[in-house]
Amino acid sequence: ITGQDILFFWVARMMMMQLAVxxxxxFKTIYLHGLVRxxxxxxxxxxxxxxxxxxxxxxxxGADALRFTNAAMASLGGALKLDTQRIAGYRNFxxxxxxxxxxxxxxxxxxxxxxxxxxxxxxxxxxxxxxVNKWIIGETSRALTDVNAALDTYRFNDAADxxxxxxxxxxCDWYVELSKPLLMDGxxxxxxxxxxxxxxxxxxxxILMHPIMPFITEELWALDGNETLLxxxxxxxxxxxxxxxxADSEMSWVIxxxxxxxxxxxxxNVPAGLYVPLIQTEADDAAKTAWVNNEALIKRLARVEDxxxxxxxxxxxxxxxxxxxxxxxxxxxxxxxAEKARITKSLGKVEKEAGGLRGRLGNPxxxxxxxxxxxDEAKANLALRxxxxxxxxxxxxxxxxx
Numbered sequence: 001i002t003g004q005d006i007l008f009f010w011v012a013r014m015m016m017m018q019l020a021v022x023x024x025x026x027f028k029t030i031y032l033h034g035l036v037r038x039x040x041x042x043x044x045x046x047x048x049x050x051x052x053x054x055x056x057x058x059x060x061x062g063a064d065a066l067r068f069t070n071a072a073m074a075s076l077g078g079a080l081k082l083d084t085q086r087i088a089g090y091r092n093f094x095x096x097x098x099x100x101x102x103x104x105x106x107x108x109x110x111x112x113x114x115x116x117x118x119x120x121x122x123x124x125x126x127x128x129x130x131x132v133n134k135w136i137i138g139e140t141s142r143a144l145t146d147v148n149a150a151l152d153t154y155r156f157n158d159a160a161d162x163x164x165x166x167x168x169x170x171x172c173d174w175y176v177e178l179s180k181p182l183l184m185d186g187x188x189x190x191x192x193x194x195x196x197x198x199x200x201x202x203x204x205x206x207i208l209m210h211p212i213m214p215f216i217t218e219e220l221w222a223l224d225g226n227e228t229l230l231x232x233x234x235x236x237x238x239x240x241x242x243x244x245x246x247a248d249s250e251m252s253w254v255i256x257x258x259x260x261x262x263x264x265x266x267x268x269n270v271p272a273g274l275y276v277p278l279i280q281t282e283a284d285d286a287a288k289t290a291w292v293n294n295e296a297l298i299k300r301l302a303r304v305e306d307x308x309x310x311x312x313x314x315x316x317x318x319x320x321x322x323x324x325x326x327x328x329x330x331x332x333x334x335x336x337x338a339e340k341a342r343i344t345k346s347l348g349k350v351e352k353e354a355g356g357l358r359g360r361l362g363n364p365x366x367x368x369x370x371x372x373x374x375x376d377e378a379k380a381n382l383a384l385r386x387x388x389x390x391x392x393x394x395x396x397x398x399x400x401x402x
Contacts, residue, residue: 001031031154033074039083041373052082064213065091071212072160093168094216097209100172101202101220107183109195110202112225123200123242130182130190131293133197134247136175139166140204141242147208160212167205174255175201181296199224207233250290253322254298257291260319261302261328267395268317268334269342275305278319279327281312287324317398340399347392354385 002011011030018026037043038050045051057066061084068090073080104110128134143166150158175198182194203224206217210230221230261278270276283291291298291307298304312318315331360366361378370378 001033003035004032005035007032034080036080036082039081039085041079041081041371052084057084057087061087061091062094062215064094064216067214068093068160068164068212071156072164074156074160093164094213096168096172097205098216098220100176101223103176104195104198104202105223107195107198108191109183109198110224112223123197123238128193128197130193131247131250132175132178132182132297133194134244135251136170136201137197138243138248139170139175140201141238141240142166143170144204144208144236144238145240156212163209163212167209171201171205177301178251178254178297181300185296204236206230207236249286250293253287253290254294256321257298257319257324257326258302260321261304261326264317264319264328265303267343267391268328268330268399269339270330270333273303274333275299275303276328276330276333278302278304278307279312279316279329280307280309281318281325281327283324287322291324336399340396343392343396343399347389347396350385350388350392354382354389357382357385 007030014026018024035043038052042048042050054066065087069082069087070080072090073082073086101110105113123137123140128137143162146162147159150156150162179194179198182190186194203221206221207230210217210233214231218230265272265276280291295307299307312327313329313331315336316327316329319326319328357378361375361382367375
């Protein structure tokens, strides 16, 4: 493991010396990591004053956050731009995992005093009854496959990215929320199954993350009542046979419905805690089955009061998803004229910002004089503004139809 700047002066020298002295090849694989630079991509130097002391970073953010940052930015041959904001983000990632384990502990699924006998010993979907539990087991299998592929090819950034999206996006953001109706209002059998599956999933998270974030994962492993060290655990070997395609399709539909309803509510400025009625204008058999199987959690997470079947009344916002269309009757809930004015004002502001960015990027002098990092940042900002313009325009068009 070395940097490309000393490839000849150090690595080649070791190779030649070993061959000359004992006639043996000392190593067959060389991993070239990127040079550590500051947040703007400049080489660190004491004279410039942009040197970051890793010990100071560890004191402020923790060693795990620094390690995960290095792994997440360790693209082959690229420069590692060390930014304290990104390190802080990965510290929050560790906190997110801790909070998920804390939630599981409070619901009898984690910790030395957990109410079940331990994680499921056989995670195969045929032994599981609840779709949400089958789904998260399959997602865990996918995460392991992707992490293995990344580690086998020395793409540590891809491994870190997979773990971040899985642990934060799938486990903490969705599975924890989707499991609440089962843990709080389910039958004893449903509750115990969810507790055991949740414990297994969290244990798999700890095992997969341990090479990159060893300290917090070892601590949580001990808090779960395990007597042996996490670092001594075998690496998982389960495969794609843990994926239940039916449960996967069903829960993907459920998540899409919840996200689309939430997005429409946010665009229309519907009060976050207000439960609103939902009208199903059309749905195929798969969508109807998915709704029946997951009605309680959809209503809870999307803040839906009740579902009726029929035509959309005037003043409704349409919510589309695979195989079904729903309507949110908002005419009596929001002030349509005030929302039109708010969105029009926001749209004008964003269009002005986008116009300024287009002007900068279209200026030949800007492209010639600005650094590549500044140009890329401007392009990224323009892409975000254009995406926001599209969303606001769509929301305004829907309001005009009310």
